[in-house]
Amino acid sequence: MTFTEFRILKEAKFFKLDNDTINQIHNIVDNFVNNPKKRDVKHNQRIGNITTTNLENDTKISIPIVISKKINKKIGGIYNPNTKQIELNYDFIITLKADALFEILSHETVHAIQRYKKQSEKYKNAVSELEKGKSITDLKNPEHYYKEPLELEAQLTGMMYKIKEVYKSLKRRNLEIFKSESAWKNDKERFLTKLRIFINAPYSTYDKYNELELPSYMNEFKPLLNILHKDNRLWKRFKVKLMDLYNEIEENN
Secondary structure, X not given: OOHHHHHHHHOOOOOOOOHHHHHHHHHHHHHHHOOOXXXXXXXXXXXXXXXXXXXXXXXXXXXXXXXXXOXXXXXXXXXXXXXXXXXXXXXXXXXXXXXXXXXXXXXXXXXXXXXXXXXXXXXXXXXXXXXXXXOHHXXXXXXXXXXXXXXXXXXXXHHHHHHHHHHHHHHHHHHHHOOOHHHXXXXXHHHHHHHHHHHXXXXXXXXXXXXXXXXXXXXXXXXXHHHHOOOHHHHHHHHHHHHHHHHHHHHHO
């Protein structure tokens, strides 16, 4: 494990985008998804800007968000460090719903502002494979992709938002749509129980022996989990972050 990997995992909490940045991402996503003329966008057309703080040097930056028609169809988007803009893949995102597009744009926003921006040659090679048309699961050495500090931080941030959004959606459905306190109490307990079991149970009970079913919101992160659990120190510190998130959810609700 590199020192930077250790620092990212040593911090007890998940990295979080600030609320203003999150609101800007939601606005860009909603405007695009609900635009009846979105299929008419041209290559490199700007659909918005995100003004936020670059944590590398603590300065305010404005990140252009553009649509690209030249990215590998299996990639949702990229942060381009040369142009300093986020490029969303037209073919990938054109039919996505708002929540899926939010995940992609928030992930790339983390890349744009994160403190750790250095890329190893192994990571660059993995990204090059993706740009040539491979999927992440087809990478020769997926650990070179997932364990790269800048990618690891962005992946874990995306996981944290996914867990919180699933929880919020569950709460909204029970209290605002069905207006049932008792149903919410039961669903909340089931949600927290599954998360608590995942934190405490050996990963082999999910992966090797199939004794437990992985929480549905974790399925998209399974390739990452398969890499993390093989590194004992990374895995333990990842679980510390999850435990902190569990306590945050439980205390705030």
